[in-house]
Amino acid sequence: MLKPSRLFGGLRARLGGLLLLHTLTVAALLVLLLVGFGKPRQTFYRLPEADEVALIVHAIERAPADVRPAVVAAVSTDFRHVRLVRAPAPGEQPSVAPAVAGRLAAKLAMAWQREAAASPDDLAAAYRAVLGARPVHVRVADHEELRDFGGGRVLSDVPVRVLVPLPDEGGRDGVAVEIVRITPPVVTRLVRFFPALIGVIAVLQVVAIVVLAWQTTRPVSRLLAAVRSDGAGKPDPQWPTGGPREIQELGAAFADRSRRLKQLATQRTRIMAAVAHDFRTYLTRLELRADFIDEPRQRDAAMADLKEMSVLLDDTLTFARYAGETDRIPDEVIDLDTEITDAVEVRRGVGEVILVDPLPRPAQAQVARISFQRMLANLLDNAIRYGGHAGVRVTRTDGWLIVYVEDEGPGVPEDQLAGLTEPFHRLEQSRARQTGGSGLGLSIVEALLVRHGGRLTLANRPGGGFRAGLWLRAA
Secondary structure (H helix, E strand, C coil), X not given: CCCHHHHCCXXXXXXXXXXXXXXXXXXHHHHHHHHCCCCXXXXXXXXXXXXXXXXXXXXXXXXXXXXXXXXXXXXCECCEEEEEEECCCCCCCCCECHHHHHHHHHHHHHHCCCCCCCCHHHHHHXXXXXXXXCCCEEEECCCCCCCCCCCCCCCECCCEEEEEECHHHCXXXXXXXXXXXXXXXXXXXXHHHHHHHHHHHHXXXXXXXXXXXXXXXXHHHHHHHHHHHCCCCCCCCCCXXXXXXXXXXXXXXXXXXXXXXXXXXXXXXXXXXXXXXXXXXXXHHHHHHHCCCCCHHHHHHHHHHHHHHHHHHHHHHHHHHHCXXXXXXCCCEEEHHHHHHHXXXXXXXXXXXXXXXXXXXXXXXXXXXXXXXXXXXXXXXXXXXHHCCEEXXXXXXXXXXXXXXXXXXXXXXXXXXXXXXXXXCCXXXXXXXXXXXXXXXXXHHHHHHHHCCCEEEEEECCCXXXXXXXXXXXX
């Protein structure tokens, strides 16, 4: 047996099923309204057509007196009541009750495709035209106020009687044919509940639209959130396992692609670490051999190059150690004022110009001390290299302590800001560390921040220069 979860597993099947359910619900509502159960509580009436009145009157008046009751019963139906009543008194002028003329005259005339009635006599003329100019009375029950429903519907909620005296039954005891037209229960229910029906259908439409939108957008939103939360150095997101089959397959494809990309990144990082480690062995040998260079100038240049190579290898090993990992580094509670002061004093001792704004109190952050010192050193290196001097300030917002390191250098082109944390990304083509750097400084900062639950922001300053922000969790 086919399970519903498999039958409606696809997005198209779910949307189609919802539309079908909505259509069946509206159809069932219409059937219940039109068919209903039992008789309606309220009855609506309408004036019979002139041709219909003429046929009934002619059939009755041509029948013998003893057969007329049978003819009356034959022409009567559930929706048309015909009976023989006492004719109006002799001399009573044929007329249409004022209540009928005032509310339904023009509407009835239009329903019969005639010009709008300007008076009761004009309305009665519609009947006289097919009855040989005989008297016709259109009346409403005594003491009843006729009410209609507008909108062109020839309906009333009080009986409207059409009386036509029979010519051979004149005098005081004359007989007249009385015809009362009743609308079918289907029309009665439709007219009575039409506003409610429109309201219910509108509500069902809104509910169907909301459910359709929810079925369509909810799994897509969950998948989008998982894709956005995925990335190098971040924990694996919770890929959606429910929802339509197409979303499940798309989520599985994204998860597989993410896993393969992370494996490639991990392999690349391991290769970098292995190469850097092996190169350190050869670098140590080169440093020993450089001591045997007799020319002092050439020896100093060689030693400077080897020192730069050593720093590059250190950065590579540091990046390989922290990048691509998702495990948190154990935090410490450190005082930023103390840590920043210690780092700045050392740099000022070698002639670097660094300005520090007063820090907010307290300024304790949750981060490993060695990690913070490495991140601050990398940012200060960039600021001094490109701006000549650096500025440090700390702000507090919503449980975060943000350490800003700023410079007044040329800044970074806006289209290159997003790629600054990519490994070995340099804005300058030179490979010299004094100008272009190793291209790993910001990559290491971001990798360390991720491992500590923080984040790195990079932006150009409005007045010129560059700003890097370390977002650290406040203790």
